[in-house]
Amino acid sequence: MTPVTSTVAVCPTPGLDASIFADLVLAGGMTHTLVIFASGTTTGSGQVVRTVPHTAGGPLVVVDSTPFHPADHTWPDQPGDTGWMGDQAVINTVMAACAPGGDLLVAADIPVKRDEPGWTWQVAHLLASDAELPEVGTKVDLAVDAERRRLLSSAHTACHLAALSLNRATGLLWRKEVRLDSLGSPDLDQLAMEFSVMDEEGSTDIYRFGKSLRKRGFDSAGFAGQLEQVVAGVHAQLETWIASGAAVVVADGGDQRVTAPRRWTCALPEGMAEIPCGGTHVATLGAFSAVQVAYELAPDGTGLTVRTTPTLAA
Ligand SMILES: [Zn+2]
Known part of the structure; x- marks a missing residue:
């Protein structure tokens, strides 16, 4: 598993239909990722809200809703899920936080606590280094490695x-x-x-x-x-x-x-x-x-x- 060490990127405007998650969309179009792992679900689909081609952990994709469980950035006891996004392998899943100014920080680089005002919390799916990134706004099928x-x-x-x-x-x-x-x-x-x-x-x-x-x-x-x-x-x-x-x-x-x-x-x-x-x-x-x-x-x-x-x- 590739360790995530450092990632800073600018959050692009996600291009989501804000009415779907009106109360979850913050100023600047940043959207909190919804997660469904609590129910034990391992499959789902999500709309791509941003992609970052180059990070220390690999290309990164954020979607609006995901069955993937991310490793927590403050108490990473359970490793992030692996699996598939369409036909691309997801090699790790970590927490990401978008700062009010637009910088996206990942995993241990996140400098704030969860209740910090103005920050948007997301799940970053890390793909293999040669992966083809999906277009922002498209819907992708998501499948966690259920046995793992x-x-x-x-x-x-x-x-x-x-x-x-x-x-x-x-x-x-x-x-x-x-x-x-x-x-x-x-x-x-x-x-x-x-x-x-x-x-x-x-x-x-x-x-x-x-x-x-x-x-x-x-x-x-x-x-x-x-x-x-x-x-x-x-x-x-x-x-x-x-x-x-x-x-x-x-x-x-x-x-x-x-x-x-x-x-x-x-x-x-x-x-x-x-x-x-x-x-x-x-x-x-x-x-x-x-x-x-x-x-x-x-x-x-x-x-x-x-x-x-x-x-x-x-
Ligand atoms: Zn626990």
């Missing part, structure tokens, strides 16, 4: 289940009150999470058990001493949850703008689990036959690497 999406969705759902299981298995290791997760356990995942990335086989999450976490009341020495019991507890919990076949829904509140806040929800036997999340997910825990975790604690006890590996049901 299924694997990334599985890894992402498994990652959330593993996080909630870790929270429950470490609930008694806190000496002070801290924020709780949606199931009522101290939210070690959110309080200690340093890094998270999904691939087609699973997810890798790195937690930091430093001085500040100990100050908040976490017994990291106790965690090290009970590591085996914690892992056994996590696996038992994951088994129960998978057996429940609980439904998973990514709730977007009807807002399909790419920057809209989305929540992962899962109707577990203990209650409705919720985690803010911009990724894609399986529709039910029945998709899994197992989810395994492997914990690697740093020798000095200050860091934990969790590798979560789902096994898909036949």
Whole structure:
């Protein structure tokens, strides 16, 4: 996959019929890209609103609506989708932001937060370097690589289940009150999470058990001493949850703008689990036959690497 490093280009006038998305079209004709990945959709079509022939990541195409999931620019845990735009291969998908002055910035180069006034948020589809770019204003068929999406969705759902299981298995290791997760356990995942990335086989999450976490009341020495019991507890919990076949829904509140806040929800036997999340997910825990975790604690006890590996049901 080609990494996206730096892109600055001028946003051309998209030439869209503004009445279609009247409330989404901002001054200057810049349009927020609508995304439909929350429903699990992998196919669709979109009208080309701009193209940029040369960027560090390859030629770039923005459409008004897309099933492609872009890698987030601030927390890029789930890689961008790949697939096809017509008969051209899409080799990566990333967030793009159009500045009020017209510059288009991509991925890690985006210098502002999502709520920055005047900026337009879009999905950039990156094509192969020798690709033929579609004309602005034309409609293109879009098809995500559904098998790769299924694997990334599985890894992402498994990652959330593993996080909630870790929270429950470490609930008694806190000496002070801290924020709780949606199931009522101290939210070690959110309080200690340093890094998270999904691939087609699973997810890798790195937690930091430093001085500040100990100050908040976490017994990291106790965690090290009970590591085996914690892992056994996590696996038992994951088994129960998978057996429940609980439904998973990514709730977007009807807002399909790419920057809209989305929540992962899962109707577990203990209650409705919720985690803010911009990724894609399986529709039910029945998709899994197992989810395994492997914990690697740093020798000095200050860091934990969790590798979560789902096994898909036949
Ligand atoms: Zn997530």
